[in-house]
Amino acid sequence: MSKHDIHYSPRRIGAIVLRHLYLMRTSWPRVLEMVYWPTVQMILWGFITLFLKENSHYVAQAAGILLSAVLLWDVLFRSQLGIALVFMEEMWSRNLGHLFVSPLRPYEMVSALIVMSLIRTLIGIGGAALVAIPLFHYNIFDMGLPLIAFFFNLIAMGWAVGLLVSGIVLRYGLGAESVAWIAVFAIQPLCAIYYPVATLPHWLQPVAWALPASHVFEGMRELLLQGTFNTHYLINAMLLNILYLGGGIAAFLGYFRAARRRGLLLQIGE
Amino acid sequence: MSLLTNQDNVIEVSSLYKHFDQVTAINGLDFIARRGVTTALLGGNGAGKTTTIAMLLGLLLPSSGHIRILGEDMLKHRHRLLHRMNFSSPYVDLPQRLTVRQNLTVFGHLYRLPGLKQRIAKLAEDLNLSQLLDRPYGKLSAGQKTRVSLAKSLINEPEVLLLDEPTASLDPDTADAIRTHLEHYQQRTGASILLASHNMTEVERMCSDVIMLRAGKVVDTGSPEALLARYGRTSMEEVFIDIARDRAPQ
Numbered sequence: 001m002s003k004h005d006i007h008y009s010p011r012r013i014g015a016i017v018l019r020h021l022y023l024m025r026t027s028w029p030r031v032l033e034m035v036y037w038p039t040v041q042m043i044l045w046g047f048i049t050l051f052l053k054e055n056s057h058y059v060a061q062a063a064g065i066l067l068s069a070v071l072l073w074d075v076l077f078r079s080q081l082g083i084a085l086v087f088m089e090e091m092w093s094r095n096l097g098h099l100f101v102s103p104l105r106p107y108e109m110v111s112a113l114i115v116m117s118l119i120r121t122l123i124g125i126g127g128a129a130l131v132a133i134p135l136f137h138y139n140i141f142d143m144g145l146p147l148i149a150f151f152f153n154l155i156a157m158g159w160a161v162g163l164l165v166s167g168i169v170l171r172y173g174l175g176a177e178s179v180a181w182i183a184v185f186a187i188q189p190l191c192a193i194y195y196p197v198a199t200l201p202h203w204l205q206p207v208a209w210a211l212p213a214s215h216v217f218e219g220m221r222e223l224l225l226q227g228t229f230n231t232h233y234l235i236n237a238m239l240l241n242i243l244y245l246g247g248g249i250a251a252f253l254g255y256f257r258a259a260r261r262r263g264l265l266l267q268i269g270e
Numbered sequence: 271m272s273l274l275t276n277q278d279n280v281i282e283v284s285s286l287y288k289h290f291d292q293v294t295a296i297n298g299l300d301f302i303a304r305r306g307v308t309t310a311l312l313g314g315n316g317a318g319k320t321t322t323i324a325m326l327l328g329l330l331l332p333s334s335g336h337i338r339i340l341g342e343d344m345l346k347h348r349h350r351l352l353h354r355m356n357f358s359s360p361y362v363d364l365p366q367r368l369t370v371r372q373n374l375t376v377f378g379h380l381y382r383l384p385g386l387k388q389r390i391a392k393l394a395e396d397l398n399l400s401q402l403l404d405r406p407y408g409k410l411s412a413g414q415k416t417r418v419s420l421a422k423s424l425i426n427e428p429e430v431l432l433l434d435e436p437t438a439s440l441d442p443d444t445a446d447a448i449r450t451h452l453e454h455y456q457q458r459t460g461a462s463i464l465l466a467s468h469n470m471t472e473v474e475r476m477c478s479d480v481i482m483l484r485a486g487k488v489v490d491t492g493s494p495e496a497l498l499a500r501y502g503r504t505s506m507e508e509v510f511i512d513i514a515r516d517r518a519p520q
Binding site: 093260 | 290320327328330331349355359362363364365372375379382406
């Protein structure tokens with residue numbers, strides 16, 4: 001094997017990451033936008049929490065329960081968006097043709113999208129979480145190690161959805177880009193973010209339990225309300241995420257191959 | 271045509287077909303391109319030039335057929351070849367907000383090139399881009415963008431260079447400078463160039479071989495001199511029109 005036959009090159013992945021870091025550096029509104037929406041959401045739910053603390057037994061039990069839910073939900077949403085927007089940036093700039101006549105492999109592109117999603121999510125959610133400390137005297141980092149487990153399970157599910165969405169947009173063109181904004185909201189009511197899975201009708205509960213996010217949010221509630229970290233939820237979420245991420249990567253690569261069959265890499269548009 | 275594996279041939283295409291639903295874009299294409307020379311791929315709009323180039327690059331999968339480049343099966347071993355090839359087209363953009371230097375840096379890393387800074391500086395000097403290196407690509411004129419795209423296509427010193435209308439939208443002076451640069455590059459490296467163009471002056475000047483396409487098939491081949499003699503014409507433009515309108519050689 002020659003040095004050029006390397007199947008997985010960190011330098012090529014780094015090149016795509018660098019391309020998007022250059023873009024972020026030249027456009028501060030893009031960076032601001034990453035922090036803006038999570039912070040607005042957090043402020044809104046912070047005030048709702050202040051009100052409900054006085055009027056709701058449930059919220060009074062654990063004042064941070066709603067704010068934690070909002071911030072963790074945004075991890076999933078922002079990570080999904082982080083994948084899809086970064087990929088669509090290549091489509092908007094009509095750059096896919098150049099990228100894929102270089103030695104860049106599709107799965108290296110997937111890796112670069114994941115790295116960029118992680119960076120964007122850390123900036124966005126990290127910013128909002130830090131603002132919550134002085135504003136509402138709520139520190140999500142007090143959750144400790146379980147927070148890392150919650151974070152990575154939600155971000156992994158976001159990556160899976162983001163890769164699926166990116167594949168759909170590649171296959172069906174930029175006319176389908178609204179899927180990137182709405183896809184994850186279709187499953188939001190089933191993710192048990194603000195209420196337990198038991199609240200859902202019986203026939204919907206199996207669907208909810210098939211989502212890694214539901215296990216994360218149930219685990220988060222148990223931690224905040226009872227002070228116990230239930231590894232059962234964590235293991236379920238991890239196992240489901242292996243399936244989801246595998247499915248997301250397979251879908252992206254499948255759509256990529258379909259795009260090569262149809263000549264879409266040179267003719268990106270609506 | 272049987273699949274050739276002659277060492278003198280850098281590109282060997284045989285029985286190549288591409289169907290898009292009910293439309294046949296490439297209809298049994300057979301041709302070779304020789305090593306170290308510039309070959310023109312000519313044809314009217316919709317003849318299949320860009321589709322052929324996309325398949326040679328692996329951006330588009332053929333419905334059937336064979337493509338060998340530098341002795342390797344392109345359809346099976348695309349990634350063994352891509353670092354030895356490159357491509358430029360005015361119809362594929364680079365990121366607009368990135369500067370010329372940033373764009374070239376990203377592609378240099380994609381090709382895992384050593385000495386990238388020096389290589390970018392040399393390319394910029396050769397293509398008269400030094401003053402533009404720190405300007406955003408999107409702020410450049412069409413001619414400047416074409417030169418940047420060419421710089422990108424030469425960044426890895428490709429052995430096989432595929433150019434889709436490399437001098438489209440350029441003024442005669444800049445177009446001449448680009449052709450001169452490509453000729454020097456070829457003399458220096460021995461690279462093989464496949465050129466799709468509608469500019470017959472360019473073809474007469476640069477190309478040793480011509481492949482004429484119509485409706486996704488090769489309808490004639492030969493050197494520009496041989497085609498001029500066969501069709502009894504004095505310019506490649508006249509030959510192009512004869513072939514495009516299906517007029518028999520005189």
